[in-house]
Amino acid sequence: MRIIILFLFFIAVGVGAFSQTPKKKVGADNRAVPTKNKIQSQMNEATSGIAKEIADLEEQLKTETDEETIKNLKEQIGMLKKQLKMMQGLNKNVSNMSNKVIQQAFNSETSEIPKRDVNRINSLPKKILNDGELFVFMKQTTQEVENKLAIEGKKLGMQLFDTLKARKYSAQAMGQYAFACMAGGFPEMGLYIYGKACLADMNNADNLNNYAAYLTMAGGEQYSIPILDNLNSKYPFNSTILNNLGQAWFGLGDMNKAKKNLEDAVRIYSIHSRANETLCLIQQSEGQTQQATES
Structure with missing residues (x-):
């Protein structure tokens, strides 16, 4: 049930997120x-x-x-x-289930910080793929x-x-x-x-985002990031994409890139609980107790 709830989280936040014109900020x-x-x-x-x-x-x-x-x-x-x-x-x-239980299910993930996966990180494209390259x-x-x-x-x-x-x-x-x-x-x-x-x-960004999010959940972050990088180049102020990028980099153990994308997501949408939760874990691992409390 918890895995399904987490999947629903990734999907639900993506619905309608790409109906906006590129380069416009995402609303609440x-x-x-x-x-x-x-x-x-x-x-x-x-x-x-x-x-x-x-x-x-x-x-x-x-x-x-x-x-x-x-x-x-x-x-x-x-x-x-x-x-x-x-x-x-x-x-x-x-x-x-109550909304409180659903919230708790999202917040029940392990606090373990993934180790940096050098091999998978090195396998990533060295640049943002254009549409033809992404295909x-x-x-x-x-x-x-x-x-x-x-x-x-x-x-x-x-x-x-x-x-x-x-x-x-x-x-x-x-x-x-x-x-x-x-x-x-x-x-x-x-x-x-x-x-x-x-x-x-x-051209269906919803499907691309959802596919990438599920790949991350399945442990395929190296597949997710090139997709999300391409989407982020088109929708640079989309908190959903930025959060999914942050989660993917977190899964690969690159805390600097994870932190940057999650902070950008929170800057756009301050009460993004998923982004805040992962950001809190990173800050705690860095000994930033006060910042972690604020997240």
Whole structure:
């Protein structure tokens, strides 16, 4: 549950964050911690989409005559029903949680400071990638990520993606399904579909940001940073991107860069609890007790 809540945190703060014109400051709508109502609203939207997809596939199944197609449809329906059940169970659990409990879940992470990971830091591009270079990087990244996925999870992700693609779903809609997969307990499916959604529309900054945030959570900070650097060059005053950059650098153990990005995020949005929390850990590790208390 805690991992899912943390994922919801990264996603919730990104919704609508990129509807602004580049180089404009982000307003207070980018809350650091989503409320229970916000989480449930997003989950209800996701479950409604899954339920509709099941109904559509069941209608298609009634008139289908090809045995192979029937088999594939039944597999997809079965997978989606499991996903829907997981989402409904998760939503029920969230409904029994108070906003205070949700806040505590965000604040319950370990205070351990990661060691500097020289090898992964050295593997990063030496400059901010332009859009063309980022596309090449994304193709390589998604391939590497897919190669690390368990066979069954990857297979289910491919099946769902093929269905979405055949039905001409937009990259934005694919991103919503990816969110539903991860929130519903199917992280490998979600990661697979998010990667495909990003490649389908590299102009969709929401998907790119969310994919990068999840990669950081999965321990792939070296994949996240080039994506976030590109977004930050377009949206330099976005506290969501700056926080995600700070979290990624924190995961790689580069406290100087983590601190800079987190301080920038807090400077723009002072009550960003996630940025403040990590900033506090860094300051405590540096012996800056007073600053840590203020954070």
